[in-house]
Amino acid sequence: MSQKIFIKTFGCQMNEYDSNRIYDTVKKIGFNKTNNYEDANCFLLNTCHIRDKAKEKVYHEIGRVKKLFRSKKKPLVIVAGCVAQAENEEMLKREPFIDLVIGPQSYHKINNTILNHIRKKKKIEETEFDAISKFEYLSKIDNNTKKVSSFLTIQEGCDKFCHFCVVPYTRGPEYSRPFKQILDEAKYLIDNGVKEIILLGQNVNAYNNEGFKLSDLILEIEKFSSVERIRYTTSHPKDMTDDLIEVYKNSKKLMPLVHLPVQSGSDKILNLMNRKHSIKEYLNTFDKLIKINSNIKFSSDFIIGYPGEEKQDFENTLELIKKIRFINSYSFIFSPRPGTVAADLKLTEKKISMERLEEIQNLLFENQININKSLENNTINVLVENLTDNKTQVFGRSEYMTSVIFDGKKEDIGKILPVRIKQSNRSTLFGESTINSNKRVA
Numbered sequence: 001m002s003q004k005i006f007i008k009t010f011g012c013q014m015n016e017y018d019s020n021r022i023y024d025t026v027k028k029i030g031f032n033k034t035n036n037y038e039d040a041n042c043f044l045l046n047t048c049h050i051r052d053k054a055k056e057k058v059y060h061e062i063g064r065v066k067k068l069f070r071s072k073k074k075p076l077v078i079v080a081g082c083v084a085q086a087e088n089e090e091m092l093k094r095e096p097f098i099d100l101v102i103g104p105q106s107y108h109k110i111n112n113t114i115l116n117h118i119r120k121k122k123k124i125e126e127t128e129f130d131a132i133s134k135f136e137y138l139s140k141i142d143n144n145t146k147k148v149s150s151f152l153t154i155q156e157g158c159d160k161f162c163h164f165c166v167v168p169y170t171r172g173p174e175y176s177r178p179f180k181q182i183l184d185e186a187k188y189l190i191d192n193g194v195k196e197i198i199l200l201g202q203n204v205n206a207y208n209n210e211g212f213k214l215s216d217l218i219l220e221i222e223k224f225s226s227v228e229r230i231r232y233t234t235s236h237p238k239d240m241t242d243d244l245i246e247v248y249k250n251s252k253k254l255m256p257l258v259h260l261p262v263q264s265g266s267d268k269i270l271n272l273m274n275r276k277h278s279i280k281e282y283l284n285t286f287d288k289l290i291k292i293n294s295n296i297k298f299s300s301d302f303i304i305g306y307p308g309e310e311k312q313d314f315e316n317t318l319e320l321i322k323k324i325r326f327i328n329s330y331s332f333i334f335s336p337r338p339g340t341v342a343a344d345l346k347l348t349e350k351k352i353s354m355e356r357l358e359e360i361q362n363l364l365f366e367n368q369i370n371i372n373k374s375l376e377n378n379t380i381n382v383l384v385e386n387l388t389d390n391k392t393q394v395f396g397r398s399e400y401m402t403s404v405i406f407d408g409k410k411e412d413i414g415k416i417l418p419v420r421i422k423q424s425n426r427s428t429l430f431g432e433s434t435i436n437s438n439k440r441v442a
């Protein structure tokens with residue numbers, strides 16, 4: 001069987017990892033990837049349920065595919081990811097154009113599900129939580145991502161039940177993959193040219209497999225001589241334990257950017273959100289990290305206008321941002337999610353939330369602009385990931401994940417090069433490689 005699959009991915013890095021692994025899997029039954037909608041005879045939408053009208057967006061997307069194929073043979077349509085998990089068989093009932101609905105912990109069944117559907121023409125829904133089987137199955141299939149910087153999921157699901165969040169319902173209970181299974185996958189990636197590994201989990205620093213923790217994994221992975229950089233995301237402040245903080249003392253490979261979502265600067269709101277820590281505890285973690293390694297910078301996620309957020313609570317958030325000077329943070333207005341504790345709480349007035357969002361983003365963006373500006377005329381180390389779209393320059397990232405564009409060449413991909421920054425804007429640094437320019441002068 002030779003088929004062409006088009007995978008469209010929404011949501012977080014864990015969905016990106018899953019989409020790559022789904023592709024590694026369906027290749028075994030004859031599917032090749034296409035980046036062209038029109039060529040495909042199979043569409044897979046890997047969906048996200050975290051905010052807004054996630055469900056409606058999926059139906060809208062399916063509507064587009066339907067239109068496109070009005071006068072052609074109907075493609076196989078698969079909905080995967082967190083909306084699939086949340087909506088399950090309802091999706092098959094509401095939209096007959098959908099053939100298969102597969103939740104995030106059923107991807108080990110995807111080949112059989114597709115083949116069954118092709119044989120029996122039956123609509124199928126698979127939404128059991130079975131993380132053990134998923135990763136056991138995937139560990140037997142090579143991870144062929146082969147990007148300079150690759151994701152590696154080490155932990156899935158969440159037991160924290162923050163009152164605003166759907167993840168515990170869409171990804172199930174917390175599960176940590178076996179230590180050796182992860183090291184084998186890391187080794188395979190590194191042997192195949194990967195230079196940066198980004199360890200993933202909805203609660204990555206809660207990783208615990210038979211006593212092995214995230215700190216143990218980082219220390220083991222950095223022993224592979226050809227891996228250059230290690231990162232992890234997303235962490236919960238409560239799980240930022242001393243053993244993990246200690247790794248920042250001596251590690252040359254763990255990057256000095258800590259993404260530590262705080263959501264709000266107000267203890268009252270953190271309590272209402274069921275975040276299980278106070279601002280004092282958050283600041284204590286911040287102090288410990290800075291003390292152990294003064295190069296560390298922080299980024300965060302913020303939820304604005306959570307039910308009960310008053311002016312003073314919002315001002316506390318602004319205060320915290322001024323204190324920590326976060327870089328690259330994400331901020332969104334609270335979006336009530338079906339099935340969560342906060343789903344039916346009285347909303348903050350929309351106009352107020354919008355004004356607060358604008359204010360917080362102005363402050364966050366101002367920090368980013370100033371930090372990037374301060375790098376102009378300095379030389380920083382950049383891991384080169386690929387050529388830019390017009391192929392005349394290269395794209396890479398600084399140690400703090402900031403995008404850098406400079407005058408490199410194809411052979412630079414996968415190398416860490418010193419780059420002198422000439423210009424910057426909020427999201428990108430522009431420079432030239434000092435190695436290249438020295439050569440040119442010589």
Ligand code: SAM
Pocket residue numbers: 012050051164165166167202203234235236261262263301302303332333334335336337
């Ligand atoms: N596990 C991480 C943590 O504890 O911070 C967060 C993972 S969640 C997938 C990513 C971000 O989405 C959260 O940090 C939060 O800011 C945002 N988010 C989650 N639910 C939301 C909601 N109902 N409305 C707005 N933003 C939300």
Ligand code: SF4
Pocket residue numbers: 158159160161162165166167168202203236
């Ligand atoms: Fe969601 Fe993160 Fe809270 Fe878990 S810890 S419920 S993933 S916000």
Ligand code: F3S
Pocket residue numbers: 010011012013014015047048049050081082166167170171202
């Ligand atoms: Fe979205 Fe699911 Fe990730 S809800 S953010 S795709 S865990």
